[in-house]
Amino acid sequence: MSETTKIKEFSQSGGSRIGQGWFGAINTSCFVRLFATAAHIEMSGGGAELWFPKSDIIRLRRHSSTGLKIEHAVAGFPKLVIFMSRDFEELNAGLQALGYQVVDGDH
Numbered sequence: 001m002s003e004t005t006k007i008k009e010f011s012q013s014g015g016s017r018i019g020q021g022w023f024g025a026i027n028t029s030c031f032v033r034l035f036a037t038a039a040h041i042e043m044s045g046g047g048a049e050l051w052f053p054k055s056d057i058i059r060l061r062r063h064s065s066t067g068l069k070i071e072h073a074v075a076g077f078p079k080l081v082i083f084m085s086r087d088f089e090e091l092n093a094g095l096q097a098l099g100y101q102v103v104d105g106d107h
Contacts, residue, residue, distance in 0.1 A: 010036045010094030015084035017067075018048050034068075034083050034091070038098045041070065043083060050077055060095065060102045062088070068095075068102065 016032040032045040041057065043050045056073045063069040066088045070081040085091040092102050 007094070007097045008037065010091075010098060012085060012087070012091055012094065014066075014086050016043060016046055016048060017082040017084070018050070018080065019078040020080050032083065034085075036095060036098055036100070041095075041100075043070075043081070050074075050081060052077075054100075057100075060100055062092075062102055062104050 012034050014032055014034065032043055032048070035042050035044070039054055041052045041054075052070060052072050052074055057070060058073055059071040061069040061071065063082050066085045068083045068085060068088070068091060070083070072079075072081065083091075095102055
């Protein structure tokens with residue numbers, strides 16, 4: 001998928017890390033679905049249902065080699081939200097086609 005390709009939605013399955021520390025984290029493997037449109041990103045499965053309007057997404061960052069860290073301003077949601085992708089390049093291309101920008105690294 002080229003960067004100029006425009007799509008209406010994108011979906012990918014993977015894992016997640018949500019919350020801080022051992023007792024505040026939900027860790028899953030291949031049981032989470034990330035679904036995105038130009039208006040929002042949602043993650044569901046593994047005990048989590050998270051909906052991020054684009055206006056509340058502060059930044060999308062690449063985390064490690066396959067993770068997507070969603071920095072957000074949604075009240076009541078854990079601050080640490082990471083989607084672990086099975087194919088980060090496909091994830092990045094899908095999000096870019098919807099108008100999102102993913103920056104490298106955690107700094």
